[in-house]
Amino acid sequence: MDSKKVVIELQNVKREFLVGDEMVHALRGVSFKIYEGEFVTIMGKSGSGKSTLLNQLGCLDTPSSGEYLLDGVSVRTMSRPQRAVLRNRKIGFIFQNYNLLPKTTSIENVELPLMYNSDVSSTERHDRAIEALKAVGLGDRLYHKSNQMSGGQMQRVAIARALVNNPAVILADEATGNLDTRTSFEILVLFQKLFAAGRTIIFVTHNPDLANYSSRNIMLRDGKVISDEYNNNIQSAAEALAQLPPSTDE
Numbered sequence: 001m002d003s004k005k006v007v008i009e010l011q012n013v014k015r016e017f018l019v020g021d022e023m024v025h026a027l028r029g030v031s032f033k034i035y036e037g038e039f040v041t042i043m044g045k046s047g048s049g050k051s052t053l054l055n056q057l058g059c060l061d062t063p064s065s066g067e068y069l070l071d072g073v074s075v076r077t078m079s080r081p082q083r084a085v086l087r088n089r090k091i092g093f094i095f096q097n098y099n100l101l102p103k104t105t106s107i108e109n110v111e112l113p114l115m116y117n118s119d120v121s122s123t124e125r126h127d128r129a130i131e132a133l134k135a136v137g138l139g140d141r142l143y144h145k146s147n148q149m150s151g152g153q154m155q156r157v158a159i160a161r162a163l164v165n166n167p168a169v170i171l172a173d174e175a176t177g178n179l180d181t182r183t184s185f186e187i188l189v190l191f192q193k194l195f196a197a198g199r200t201i202i203f204v205t206h207n208p209d210l211a212n213y214s215s216r217n218i219m220l221r222d223g224k225v226i227s228d229e230y231n232n233n234i235q236s237a238a239e240a241l242a243q244l245p246p247s248t249d250e
């Protein structure tokens with residue numbers, strides 16, 4: 001593994017919150033490295049620190065102590081505006097509730113992360129958005145608005161938006177949490193395709209079944225890593241999908 005590039009490195013990251021006069025220890029010293037091309041699921045029960053950890057990884061929050069290196073850059077030493085640029089360039093976010101702009105076309109939603117990058121012309125922005133939408137199987141939905149699409153389609157738009165900047169890492173927060181079983185597997189198939197194409201993915205979830213489909217699983221409890229294991233028997237989401245009963249709503 002050591003010849004591979006380290007995309008993310010956490011060194012003894014702690015995060016505390018003062019609530020009234022009580023100190024809440026949301027992260028109690030988390031350390032790990034994530035290498036380029038890994039598909040990592042991060043699991044744990046409610047309250048175990050998943051969201052707090054994701055906020056650290058996504059540069060949305062800073063640790064109380066410890067170090068976070070994203071693509072070799074120390075996030076702690078950066079100013080807030082520098083962190084915002086880093087976040088925009090290095091990370092593709094995918095959320096449970098899609099976070100698309102309402103009544104806005106797929107193309108416009110996917111172009112959005114490129115708007116903050118003056119190196120990208122409007123023509124290139126458009127072309128890259130189309131390419132990303134085709135990659136997630138939405139080549140025929142370019143001009144549909146978000147309110148004209150199903151949950152699975154909206155999540156595909158969100159995945160295209162996460163890909164369009166060619167980020168160092170894709171961070172997903174319960175990305176299948178709002179979807180029915182069949183649609184969840186369709187989205188999981190897409191994640192496995194991205195993994196096969198060499199993308200680095202971190203997928204935070206409370207659903208233990210998903211660990212069967214990722215290459216590595218990190219388990220949190222009470223703000224600590226209680227296990228961190230590689231999966232040498234990755235199951236195929238496409239096969240699982242094929243075995244599900246056919247959809248009833250068609």
Ligand SMILES: Nc1ncnc2c1ncn2[C@@H]1O[C@H](COP(=O)(O)OP(=O)(O)O)[C@@H](O)[C@H]1O
Pocket residue numbers: 017018019024025026044045046047048049050051052053
């Ligand atoms: N902004 C905050 N202020 C105070 N306590 C927080 C804050 N965010 C999280 N916590 C606490 O930190 C712990 C971990 O929370 P969280 O990271 O949201 O866990 P999870 O996402 O696994 O459910 C919980 O005890 C939670 O109450």
Ligand SMILES: [Mg+2]
Pocket residue numbers: 047050051052
């Ligand atoms: Mg949470």
